Amino acid sequence: xxxxxxxxxxxxxxxxxxxxxxxxxxxxxxxxxxxxxxxxxxxxxxxxxxxxxxxxxxxxxxxxxxxxxxxxxxxxxxxxxxxxxxxxxxxxxx
Numbered sequence: 001x002x003x004x005x006x007x008x009x010x011x012x013x014x015x016x017x018x019x020x021x022x023x024x025x026x027x028x029x030x031x032x033x034x035x036x037x038x039x040x041x042x043x044x045x046x047x048x049x050x051x052x053x054x055x056x057x058x059x060x061x062x063x064x065x066x067x068x069x070x071x072x073x074x075x076x077x078x079x080x081x082x083x084x085x086x087x088x089x090x091x092x093x094x
Contacts, residue, residue: 007032008078015074022048032075037068046071059084 015030022045023030030040041049049071050061061084070080 008075008082010078010081011074014077017052018049018074021052030074032078033073036071036073036077053081057081057085059088 011032018036018040019030023040024042024045028034028040034040037046046066050066053059054061059081065080069076071077
């Protein structure tokens with residue numbers, strides 16, 4: 001039996017926040033590759049998610065960054081936050 005894939009450390013906190021505070025269908029399963037926009041999030045909840053992420057992680061998310069490549073699934077969202085953290089730490093070290 002293959003071991004379960006390791007989830008990103010931000011997966012569970014983001015999943016809980018999306019399902020508890022934002023989702024149109026909170027009882028729907030939400031795994032790392034579940035599409036967020038097909039039935040879970042609408043435009044208003046995306047704005048709330050961006051605000052939450054900016055406050056929680058002390059980052060600035062620009063309008064051009066709110067695209068499917070960054071927000072379509074939990075996996076992509078976690079990867080986006082990793083890139084933001086790396087760019088913030090690189091900027092702070094300059």
